[in-house]
Amino acid sequence: MKQGFSNLRFLAAILAAKLSIVILRLLRSGGTSLPGKLALKLHPKILDRLSGLFRVTMITGTNGKTTTSRIVANMMEQNRMRVVTNKSGANLSSGITTTLISALTLGGKPRVTHALLETDEAAFRTLAPRLKPETVIVTNFFHDQLDRFGDLQTTVDKVREGISKIPDAVLILNADDSLCASLGRNVSNRIIYFGMGEGVYPETGANINNDAAFCMQCNSRYEYSSVTFGHLGHFSCPSCGFGRPHTHVECSGILSYDNLGSNIEISGPDMRITVKLALPGLYNIYNALAGASFGIAAGLDEKEIATALSGFESGFGRMETIHANDRELKMILVKNPTGFNQVLRFLLTQERPCVIALAINDKLADGTDVSWLWDVDFEVLTLMNDRIRAFYVSGTRAEDMAVRLKYAGISPDMIMMEKEYSQLISKALQKAEARESCYILPTYTAMMDIRKILKRRFGLKEFWK
Template sequence: MKEFFIKFRLGLAIIITKLTVFGLRIVGRGGTSLPGKIALRICPDIFNRLSDRFRIIMVTGTNGKTTTSRIIEGMLQKAGLEYISNKSGANLASGIATTLISALSLTGKPIVRTALLETDEAAFRTLAPKLKPEIVIVTNFFRDQLDRFGELYTTLNSVREGIQGSPESRLILNADDSLCASLGQDTSNPVIYFGLGDKVYPEDYLIANADAAFCINCKSRYEYLSSSFAHLGHFKCPNCGYERPTAQIECTQVLEYDNLSSTIEIQMPGGKIAVKLAIPGLYNIYNALAGAAVGHMLDLKEEDLVYVLEGFECGFGRMETLSVNGRELKLILVKNPTGFNQVLKYLMTQKDKCVIGFAINDKLADGTDISWLWDVDFEILSFMQEKVRRFFVSGIRAEDMAVRLKYAGIPSDHIFIMHGETELVYSLLEASNENETIYLLPTYTAMLDIRKSLKKRFNLKEIWE
C-alpha cells in the first residue's frame, strides 16, 4: 500500500507539473521554477525516484556554469546523444525538478536518457547524492552573494559533501583553483583536471589573491609560479607541499586574444589541438577547457572537439550578442567581484567607440548586499574613457552604481541614470552610432527584465529555448 501511494504521488506530480508548465508558457511566463516547487510539495522524494531514469551530468561552481553547460550541450549533440537541460539557468531544486519532469512522458517514462543540469553550489550538497550523477564538473570558487552563500569555504564544503555522497561520479575539476582542486584530494572518484599551462596568459597580471591566499590544508601562504586571475594559477604551498595538480586538459598557448575571440592550443590526452573559440575572455578559455574535458569523456574525436568549440553559441545573457538597429549589443551577466573584474578586463580590449550600461538590482537572486561593488576594479575604466561615449546606470540600485563610477574617476557628466529597462535600452541605442558596440552589464534579475523588454521589441528567443 505504501508503494502504491508513492507511485501515485509521483504520477500526480508529473501530470500537474506538465499542466502548470503548459499553462505558464501559454501566458508568456517561463514556467521554469514554479512547476518544480509544486512537484516537490506533492512528491518530496522525487529526485530519488527519477535518478535511475537518466544519465545525469551536473555542472556547479561560482562562475561559468551556464556557459560551460552550453558548450557541453554541443559535445552531447556531436556525440549523437539526445538530452534535456535547464537552459534558462533555473538551477535550484525547483528548476531541476521542472527540467527532469519535462523529459518524462505522462506515464513517467523518460523521453530522453541524458540530463545536463546546471546546479547551484548550495543546492548541489543535497541534490547530488539523490541524483547520482555520472559526471560532475566544478568550474571554480569565488566570493558570491554573501547574504545567501555565506563564507567562501561554506560553499566549498557544500560541494564537497555532495561529491562525498556521489562516490561513483567522475569528476572534472579546475586544476588552477586551489579550492576546486582540493576536491580531488583523498577521493576514490576518478578525476580529470583542466587548466592553463604555466605562463601562457598573454598579459602580465598582478596576483591579487584575497579569496584563497592560504593553503587549505596547513594555512601557510601559497606561492605562485604564474597566475591567470584572482587566486587561479600554478600554486604551491611551501610548507605541506600541496600544489596545483597536473592537468590532463591544458591550454598550452594563447595564439590570439582580442575582444572578438581567442585562439588557443589545447593539450588533450591524445595530442594537441588548435581552436579559435567563438567567445572572447580569459574566463571563457577555462569554460572551453571544462567542456573539452566532457568531450574527452564522451570519446569524441579531436576534430569533433574543435568543431564544437569553434561553433559554440553563448547562452542568454552570457556574452550574448544581439544585432539591434544596426548596433551590436552584448549582454553580459555580472554577479560578483571576480567575474565583474574579468568582464571589465575584457572591455579593455575594445578598440572602437562604444557605449556601456550597468543595471544593478538587489533582489534575492542578485544578492541583497551590494557592498561587493566596492571590491570591483572600476578604476580601470578611466583608462578607456576616450572610447566610451557615455556610461548609463539603471536598476534598483542605479544611484549606488553611479556613485561607484564617480569614485572610480568617471566624470559625473559622463554618467546618466535611467529608471526602467525600456528607457535604458532606448538611451543606449540613442547614444551609439550604427556599427558600434553597446555593452550592457546587468545583475541576474535585471538581465531577465532587460531581456523581456528586448524580446518584445526585437522578437528574441525565450530564455528556456
C-alpha cells in the same frame, strides 16, 4: 498495494507539473521553478526516482556554470546524445525537477537518455546524492552573494560533502583553483583536472587574490609561478607542499585573443587540437577546457571535441549579441567581483567607441548586499575613457553604481541615470554611432527584466529555450 499507490502519486505529480508548465508558458512566464515545487509537494522523493531515468551530469561552481553547461550540451547533441538541460539557469531542486519532468511522457517514460544539470553550489550537498551523477564538473569558487553564501570555505565544504556521497562519479576539476583542486584530495573518484599552461596568459597587470591566498592545509601563503586572474594559477604551498595538480587537459597556447574570441591550443591525453572560440574573455577559455574535459570523460575523439567547441555560441545573458539597425547591443551578466573584473578586462580589448550601461539590483536573486561593488576594479575603465561615449546606470541600486564610478575616477558628466529599462536601451543605442556597440552589464534580476524588453523589440528566444 503500496507500490501501486507510489506509482499513482508519481504520475499525478508529473501530470500536475506538466499542466502548470503549459499554463505558465501560455501566460508568458518561464515555468521553470513553480512546476517543480508543485511536483515536490505532491511527491517529496520524486527527484530520487527521476534521477534513475537519466544518465546525469552535474555542473557547479561560482562562475561559468551556464556557459559550460551550454558547451557540454552542444557537445552531447553533436554526438547524438539525446539530452535535457536546465537552460534557464533554474538550478535549485525545484528548477531541476521541472527540467527532468519536461523530458518525460505523460506516462513517466524519458524521451532523452541524458540530463545535464547546472546546480547551485549551496544545494549541491543535498542534490548530488539524490541525482547520482555519472560526471560532475566544478568550474571554480569565488566570493559571491555574501548575504546568502557567506564564507567561501563553507561553500567549498558543501560541495565536498556532496562529492563524498557519490564515489562513482567522474570529477572534472579546475586545477588552477586551489579551492576546487582540493576537492580531488583523498577521494576514490576518477578525476580529470583542467587548467592553463604555464605562461600562456595573454594579458598583463595586477591580480588581486582576496579569495584563497592561504593554503587550506596549513594556512601558509601560496606562492605562484604564474597567475591568470584572482586566485587562479600555478600555486604551491612552500610549507606543506600542497600545490596545483597535474592537468589532464590544458590550454597549451593562445594563438590570438581579442574582443571577438580567441584561437587556442588544447592538449590532453593523445590529443592536441586548435580551436577557434567565438567567446571572448579568459574565463571562457576555462569554460572551453571544462567542456573538452567532459568530451574526454565521454570517450569522444579530438575531432569531435574540436568541432563542438568551435561551433559554440554564447547563451542568454552571457555575451548575448543583438543587432539593432547598424549597432550591436551586447548583454553580459555580472554577479560578483571576480567575474565583473574579467568583464572589464574584456572591455579593454574594445577598439571602437562604445556605450556602457550598468544595471544593478539588490533583490534576493542578485544578493541584497551590494558592498561587493567596491571590490570591483572599475578604475581600469579610466584607461579607455577616450573610447566610451557615456556610462548609464540603472536598477534599484543605480545611485550606488554612480557613486562607485565617480570614486573610480569617471567624470560625473559622463554618468547618466535611467531607471526605466526601455528608455535605458533606447538612450544607449541612440548615444552609440553606426557600427558601434552598447554593452549592458546587469545583475541577474535586471538581466531578466531587460531581456523581456529585448524579446519584444528584437524577437529573442525565450530564456528557457
